[in-house]
Amino acid sequence: MEDSYLYYPGCTLKTKAKDYESSAMKVMEELGRPLVEMDDWYCCGAMQSLTEDDIMHQIAPIRTMCCAQEQGEEKVVTLCDMCYNVLKQANERMKENEDDLETMNDFLDEDPDYEGEVEVHHLLEILLEMKDEIEDAVTNSLDDLNIAPYYGCMLLRPDNVAIDETEDPEMMEEILGSLGAEVIENPKRTECCGSYHTVNRSDIVEKRVEDIVSYAVNEGADAIVLSCPLCQFNLDFHQRATEFELPVFYITELIALALGLDIEMENHKIDPISLLEEKGIKE
Numbered sequence: 251m252e253d254s255y256l257y258y259p260g261c262t263l264k265t266k267a268k269d270y271e272s273s274a275m276k277v278m279e280e281l282g283r284p285l286v287e288m289d290d291w292y293c294c295g296a297m298q299s300l301t302e303d304d305i306m307h308q309i310a311p312i313r314t315m316c317c318a319q320e321q322g323e324e325k326v327v328t329l330c331d332m333c334y335n336v337l338k339q340a341n342e343r344m345k346e347n348e349d350d351l352e353t354m355n356d357f358l359d360e361d362p363d364y365e366g367e368v369e370v371h372h373l374l375e376i377l378l379e380m381k382d383e384i385e386d387a388v389t390n391s392l393d394d395l396n397i398a399p400y401y402g403c404m405l406l407r408p409d410n411v412a413i414d415e416t417e418d419p420e421m422m423e424e425i426l427g428s429l430g431a432e433v434i435e436n437p438k439r440t441e442c443c444g445s446y447h448t449v450n451r452s453d454i455v456e457k458r459v460e461d462i463v464s465y466a467v468n469e470g471a472d473a474i475v476l477s478c479p480l481c482q483f484n485l486d487f488h489q490r491a492t493e494f495e496l497p498v499f500y501i502t503e504l505i506a507l508a509l510g511l512d513i514e515m516e517n518h519k520i521d522p523i524s525l526l527e528e529k530g531i532k533e
Contacts, residue, residue: 255376256323257285258314260333261293266517267330267479273502273513274329274373280509281383283376285327290317294336297446305353311340312354315368316361325369327376329502331404331478334372338411341370372405372413374477377505378421381428389510391430394529397504398436398466398474399423402443402481416440422475422501429508434469438462443484455484456491463494472525473497475504486519497522507531 255278263271278285292313299307314337318326328334344351345366355363377384399422406412406419414421417440423433441462444455463485466474474496476482486498497520506513507526515522526532 254284254286255327256318256321256325257287258291258326258328258333259287260328260330262479263329266483269515269517270329270479270500270502273500273506276511276513277502277505277509280511281380281387288317289321294333296332298336298339305350308340308343308354309357311337312344312364313358313361315341316358316364318368319364320362324367325371327371327373329373331402332480334370335404335411338370341368342410374421375413377425381424384505385428388429388508390508390531392504392508392531393430396432396434396470396472397426398434398469398471399426400436400439400474400476400481402476402478404478406440425501426475429504434471436466438465443481445480448484456488459485459488460492463489463492463496467494467496471496473499475499475501477501489520495520497525
């Protein structure tokens with residue numbers, strides 16, 4: 251396994267999801283596999299174009315692939331589920347279609363030709379590979395926490411870029427198990443949180459959030475854990491329209507706590523600290 255991983259942050263990890271980036275950086279540093287931010291990168295575009303002949307909307311993610319290629323790297327790791335989905339789909343399209351790759355390189359006439367050799371990975375894939383190392387490094391077991399994992403859409407759809415079984419993923423469950431946490435079976439874990447409807451149809455998101463959170467609460471969950479900044483915002487922020495106040499953690503925050511690392515959790519609407527203090531996990 252590599253000594254470090256080339257890291258693509260994307261935009262949200264530098265703004266609303268700083269807690270996610272900070273905890274991930276600390277966890278990977280502690281495990282001896284630090285995330286090294288790319289020298290240069292571009293916004294991925296946030297959404298993958300579904301139009302087959304729309305090559306223009308593939309430029310942003312492929313320019314980032316070119317940046318990785320220029321750094322001599324064969325693998326790029328991202329934390330954001332949306333970024334992962336866009337980068338992965340665009341990259342696979344270039345690998346599978348020589349005509350599209352040729353057209354792309356014509357567009358990117360001031361950049362070196364992209365050769366299609368870079369691989370895109372989500373941090374969850376790396377963490378699963380390191381599950382035993384994580385378990386060995388735990389100093390603060392989460393055995394008093396009941397956690398409902400939540401995957402959302404972008405890690406599991408479409409099938410050709412899914413990092414786990416689309417209908418029955420288990421990656422988070424395995425990682426959480428290595429932390430000692432009690433994992434609650436959650437059939438709502440692959441349902442959509444409402445995604446970008448949060449911008450102009452918050453009523454849709456509120457209904458989705460109430461459905462997802464109410465199930466977790468009724469099953470005895472102390473918190474929800476996920477890896478997507480948009481899902482985190484929706485499930486955290488839009489609980490204000492419900493009767494619930496269930497903390498929503500990034501998975502790297504829970505790993506950091508289990509490893510005894512000091513992290514800030516400043517961008518949570520629902521206070522996670524009270525729960526952690528109650529369970530004796532954080533003073």
